[in-house]
Amino acid sequence: MGSTWGNRLRISVYGESHGPAIGVLIDGLPAGIAIDEDRIIKEMKRRAPGSQAGSTSRKEPDLPTVLSGLFNGKTTGTPLAVEILNTNQHSSDYDGFTVTPRPGHADYAARLRYKMNNDPRGSGHFSGRLTAPVLFAGAIAKQVLRACCGAEVYGHIIQIGRVTGTSWDEVETPVIPKEGAFAYENTSVAARMEAEIEAARADQDSVGGVVEVMGNGFPGGIGSPMWDTVESAFAQLMFGVPAVKGVSFGSGFAVASRRGSQNNDHLAFQDGKLRMTTNHGGGFEGGISNGMPILAQVAFKPTPSIGKEQDTVNLETKENVKIEIQGRHDACIVPRALPVAEACLALAMLDAYLGKGGNHA
Amino acid sequence: MGSTWGNRLRISVYGESHGPAIGVLIDGLPAGIAIDEDRIIKEMKRRAPGSQAGSTSRKEPDLPTVLSGLFNGKTTGTPLAVEILNTNQHSSDYDGFTVTPRPGHADYAARLRYKMNNDPRGSGHFSGRLTAPVLFAGAIAKQVLRACCGAEVYGHIIQIGRVTGTSWDEVETPVIPKEGAFAYENTSVAARMEAEIEAARADQDSVGGVVEVMGNGFPGGIGSPMWDTVESAFAQLMFGVPAVKGVSFGSGFAVASRRGSQNNDHLAFQDGKLRMTTNHGGGFEGGISNGMPILAQVAFKPTPSIGKEQDTVNLETKENVKIEIQGRHDACIVPRALPVAEACLALAMLDAYLGKGGNHA
């Protein structure tokens, strides 16, 4: 049941990279929410191959078709199903990876798990392409959140390789990136990040990075301790993306080096309004939202598919061999992963929000 | 349903810090596993207050009573329930925190969530004390894992404040700490970590840190993409502990600054045995275990309860006020949190392992 997630909202993702289609079912949506399909397409284009610096040269339209759950432009409240047809596959690019596993890929682990029965073409169900339906679900979640409580989700890139930007945890007033923009607000940092990607590509190599996502306008008091919280839900979702190796909230791992007196967020009335003077907790205390902006960071490893020669094995001959991975690959997936992280935050927020009015008296 | 976790194994935690008892139900255990209760008590003593450097001066026996699920020293396969009586409470220490929320605590968020109905004494259900039943469940999980597949779970501290140790990701052959030992293998680093804690305590302050946990001997091919994996399960569990602000695997956030050629774990036959020459993935590819040691890091914020004066508000008078938190608090919870992190890893591993033989053909 690995491809199903959620408590009140439930998404179920299916598909293999080179099968007929991929898609997602979304169950548990409230009825009567108007959905703007153009906004969804815009979101999906942010993730689509070829749309971003560092991305593969494949061009896939990734146009979703809604099969159920929308009627007269509004959610019906019954399951919303969407499918995205697979086109433009070059299956031969992937031949042999069950025998000669690509380093850093799921080829070998999948072989152990599925005993050679999984579809290996394009990494099958492990493909990064499976984030497209997650993104679609998140784009729906963004619109439902906006309609239900006015919350908005944003994101930016805070690290590409050795180039680091500034976390929104450290700034007084975050600058929200323009929708759909290549999301580095500081243009000189952005330029250095792009250069970092291009340098990797030139070396037939790849590079990792960190994105930061924010949820603004989310009400306080949402979530249930211990494990039904936006924090646990977001982390669970993000680690479903194969490239993710770290998830943190607020000040993240930096809290470890601090004193309590530095790290505690203090409450204050300012102009008659209650707020916290810092947001090191990233919008949560005890897992429950406290009304401050939700802030999370996600670390992505460098794309494992690289043209450079690497060491691996032939599992049939039991010999050590070399591999050079051909094909069209991203030198850096971080720009395309950013909207996916935003989608995951929106899903985690909506799942928690839908508890309100039920057991949240 | 926030206090329930798991898919095949399910743990349900209950209790308030100053109520009659706390406890946990564990459902889904295989029948017939011999349980050594002494080992469990030993594990629980590692977390018990007063047992570790930096911990509170409270002494609580924390002795668990098993109410069901064990018969003749073995698991019955039906729910295993354990309760831990609460004793030695000083409830008056906590008066008034719903009106004057402690910075960095769940007091304010809980007020929004529960509309003043939750038990505020000792942080109620948000208390770090609730990690004792999680630890108990993890101690059971460790023994079941050992019996079923020979896997073992260890941990050590890799950061206290500004003092950092060495991640097992960076060493050729990790030195496993002796069971129950204060888990810094390098004695000079350990001494500096202890000094960091004592310095914080002397300032009526607290300090954070990072633990690293390892699962050795776990078979490859366990887990189901996308979200039914040890990675997603461990992250979900850990973020249920209020002090946790970051979770990562393998090389963690360090992957962001690397090239793919540096970060990919390469496969090799060495002396006829297949292994990876590095373990930056921390034992997973695509979320599925690959037979390498499982490696994860968890960042804990400094204990929010400090004696130092802090800013907060009075929610009734709507005034900004000062607060000095009296009582017996940990200057650093990281040493006591280490066995909890190990427990969470054991639970996540066992939950995934129990899928084997079912849909893992």
Added chain:
Amino acid sequence: MGSTWGNRLRISVYGESHGPAIGVLIDGLPAGIAIDEDRIIKEMKRRAPGSQAGSTSRKEPDLPTVLSGLFNGKTTGTPLAVEILNTNQHSSDYDGFTVTPRPGHADYAARLRYKMNNDPRGSGHFSGRLTAPVLFAGAIAKQVLRACCGAEVYGHIIQIGRVTGTSWDEVETPVIPKEGAFAYENTSVAARMEAEIEAARADQDSVGGVVEVMGNGFPGGIGSPMWDTVESAFAQLMFGVPAVKGVSFGSGFAVASRRGSQNNDHLAFQDGKLRMTTNHGGGFEGGISNGMPILAQVAFKPTPSIGKEQDTVNLETKENVKIEIQGRHDACIVPRALPVAEACLALAMLDAYLGKGGNHA
């Protein structure tokens, strides 16, 4: 995970008949609901041994102790845990049933399932005694339902052996039994039912029956098709009671013999108020509540423990043998099962109700 049930509300039952205690955890309750513990005790007395015609001569106080989740007489919104200590056990009564399984009991199936590791004393976790914590949870659910939406749950017995009463499906205005009363509203039928039980007891035999439960005042529009409905939830709960062999709603199996024109419930405005002129659907259409009283029937088999000689086998010698079951047994469990069925209906209704306000816009 067999002993855990529910979606928004989650109950987890534990315990063996002759272990130290049995109990239940209830997670997902709204905060701030005042709980009258006396009413709960009254409900539990309806199920307690020795309290009803036909019941065993054992006297067990079955007094529950709440360990968490209540504060100042109100629900906290965090898990409510209750335990019921086991006393008055005669474990020797049950020796040998893993070798010589009692007909109609779970002895043999449990042996296959748990490979001799389950606790066989008093049927262990299969004991009808485990319905006490379910009843406790249902008694809480009744009070929460009453507070949240004014709904009430009642029940009566409609069959004991060959003596049948009248279903509320067939009467214009159901007579609600007095709380705690031996629930046959027609005294002459009640007398014949009691006689049926006494006749079975005199023969060292037992007898089955059918109960009917009703939920009044439940709002329409609750539940989500296809499987998150009061109907599916109630059936799932009831079949968790080992003696239950049938569950039906409204007119139940009688619908099979009808024409559509007879069976359809017709809508009508009467005195300006919309209602259905019959209630053959038992309060549901398409699984969704329609505002009519919820009506369900549950068939209980005769207690399998009887003094009469029966055929069985010795699983060690592989011989056919005779068995006469000694001990204190119910000649008919139906009177004690009635409040359990009411409890299950209340739980199913509350679980569904808590979806309201979340995805029920």
Added chain:
Amino acid sequence: MGSTWGNRLRISVYGESHGPAIGVLIDGLPAGIAIDEDRIIKEMKRRAPGSQAGSTSRKEPDLPTVLSGLFNGKTTGTPLAVEILNTNQHSSDYDGFTVTPRPGHADYAARLRYKMNNDPRGSGHFSGRLTAPVLFAGAIAKQVLRACCGAEVYGHIIQIGRVTGTSWDEVETPVIPKEGAFAYENTSVAARMEAEIEAARADQDSVGGVVEVMGNGFPGGIGSPMWDTVESAFAQLMFGVPAVKGVSFGSGFAVASRRGSQNNDHLAFQDGKLRMTTNHGGGFEGGISNGMPILAQVAFKPTPSIGKEQDTVNLETKENVKIEIQGRHDACIVPRALPVAEACLALAMLDAYLGKGGNHA
């Protein structure tokens, strides 16, 4: 989350009767099971409109397209998605039912639930058409069961209106119907059942019935008390079909009128083989399978859509009105419902079976 079911196996159904497509996702299948698609088509034809006595004159091909989860004719172990395109819809037949609800249909309850946002055409997500994807999933489950443990699922009709057949509970050696046959083994009873249907049709009316399903060859010791059993799972599934009003096992409601000495299934060694001499428990004790054939009955109400004039209301004018439902309807859905009940039993059995090897040591 109403349209998602299962624990180890999870099915998620989507679609509206008159939307672009309906379908189902099946997650949790073991990898490497060969799937015979022809057998699935055969199963689906048993449910297809126009294929059976009493069924509507609509002809829908109902041909499923597998989008993922199969590779080289075998399950991959990742989600298996199937879609069935909707064709041949006459949407205008259904205009106005949100204003003038059809008696016995979900129109009114759905209006309360979804506040006029659900798709009303052809009953939308409440349509009996949604049983097609359930049947597909069950046809897969049948093949997986056969491959994993040799179990087979059959069914027959035991009641149409006032005509009753013989339950397999009452016969020594059940005659298994030929696959795909109109499943009344006794031809004279079958003829009377068909006549009962034709009489209802002639009156522009409909008629209900009861089906009985059997699972042969299922191992004993499967399931976990209290609620993770084939019984609870099957009941939960069946009540997801809008027309179902009763579910029972073994002797069903007949157990209520019996003595324990009559009803208990006695164990015996016969020719060295252990079996029960009767099967009143329908293959379960305490919810756990005991190795005897699984036997269950399901009561279906008469199709609510009838041509006969009926009373209902106009919810806008608040007047009582008459309704005559035009269109192509089944005079009796029981023959088409039979394979759906078999599918549900196969799904419940497989979901339970997949626990084996995990926590079933």
